[in-house]
Amino acid sequence: MKPKIPVVLLAAVIISVLSGCGRSLYLNQLRFGVWASEKDLWDEAVFRWKKAVAADPLSVAAHNNLAVAYEKKGLWEEARKEYAIALKLAPKNTYVKYNLDMFQENLDSLKKEEARKEANAADDKK
Amino acid sequence: MRPMIKSKALLAAVCILQLACGSENARKVKLQIPGPSPINLADYTEVAIINFRVEKETPDIDINKEVIDAFAFELGRGYKGSVTLRTIAWDREGLIEDRAFWKGLGAGSEKTLFLTGGVRYTQEVRKALIGDDMKEIDGPFKSVNRGLAERRIFNLVADLCLIRADSGEVVFRKEYKETRMFLNPNQPFSYAFYELLPRVKKKFFRTILGEERGQERYLILR
Numbered sequence A: 001m002k003p004k005i006p007v008v009l010l011a012a013v014i015i016s017v018l019s020g021c022g023r024s025l026y027l028n029q030l031r032f033g034v035w036a037s038e039k040d041l042w043d044e045a046v047f048r049w050k051k052a053v054a055a056d057p058l059s060v061a062a063h064n065n066l067a068v069a070y071e072k073k074g075l076w077e078e079a080r081k082e083y084a085i086a087l088k089l090a091p092k093n094t095y096v097k098y099n100l101d102m103f104q105e106n107l108d109s110l111k112k113e114e115a116r117k118e119a120n121a122a123d124d125k126k
Numbered sequence B: 001m002r003p004m005i006k007s008k009a010l011l012a013a014v015c016i017l018q019l020a021c022g023s024e025n026a027r028k029v030k031l032q033i034p035g036p037s038p039i040n041l042a043d044y045t046e047v048a049i050i051n052f053r054v055e056k057e058t059p060d061i062d063i064n065k066e067v068i069d070a071f072a073f074e075l076g077r078g079y080k081g082s083v084t085l086r087t088i089a090w091d092r093e094g095l096i097e098d099r100a101f102w103k104g105l106g107a108g109s110e111k112t113l114f115l116t117g118g119v120r121y122t123q124e125v126r127k128a129l130i131g132d133d134m135k136e137i138d139g140p141f142k143s144v145n146r147g148l149a150e151r152r153i154f155n156l157v158a159d160l161c162l163i164r165a166d167s168g169e170v171v172f173r174k175e176y177k178e179t180r181m182f183l184n185p186n187q188p189f190s191y192a193f194y195e196l197l198p199r200v201k202k203k204f205f206r207t208i209l210g211e212e213r214g215q216e217r218y219l220i221l222r
Helices: A004-021 A024-038 A042-055 A060-072 A076-089 A094-125 B002-021 B063-078 B099-106 B189-210
Strands: B026-034 B046-050 B082-086 B112-130 B147-164 B170-182 B212-220
Touching: A024 A042, A024 A060, A024 B026, A042 A060, A060 A076, A060 A094, A060 B026, A060 B212, A076 A094, A094 B212, B046 B063, B063 B082, B063 B112, B063 B189, B099 B112, B099 B147, B112 B189, B147 B189, B170 B189
Parallel strands: B046 B082, B046 B112
Antiparallel strands: B026 B212, B112 B147, B147 B170
């Protein structure tokens, strides 16, 4: 009867592994996207993370990463939408919150800079 | 005992796999993220630089050529489409607003954008009363200490436009004005131009291409 405990434990771990790493399609796409982003292949990363979203529409990681890729490509509206979805799925996720805060801060500073330049230009004309 | 050893080995392997899968949640990445741009150059396959309307020709510099060269070079670096050069006759006022003219020049090409505008490079001499605490403006050598000083001021004004070839619509227009002052009254006319032009160019392309800024973001790995 002794082997029963390890077998039960083994079964539990296998189930855990299958549920954690077993979503192979989704994870492959997610990781492929990360790999592509590291190689500065952002179009490929977008393609992969879109597939990851299609495989698991509730994936915070896929939406977050897709938003980062959109930011990299200067597609602000798309990035904003993806961050919003990611945050809705995981309101307490610190990574998503950090990214979104930085995204908004970046956009705000750029807008302020543009406004300041416009004001300077108007002053010059006067 | 053998099945027991086998199951233990399998258990260990699975645990290692589990640990490997769960070792890292997110990765911090450094990105160069572009700033917002009023126009998406990627929508166009060609940017045609049209000769600029130079308000005052100068003997020692071909301003039009210098500006075109500078802009063509910069576009070649940051733009993936083709960059071509075209020449028109600036024979009347209000040509920039003349949609029909640009539409005709573009022959309905949807994917072409014209870059053109006017350039004015001028100098003026201003006289100013100066004191002992005169700051160094153009170098460490003070030419005069007191009294009435001449200051040579160079202005480069570039009215730059981006025009759609298919509709003749001006999609971007902005006047850039750069000034440089020298104490040396004999400063050559061309000298400041080569300092002012890169400033205009930098500001224009920062706006158009959306200058990249270093940012940090997290990619989530699971």
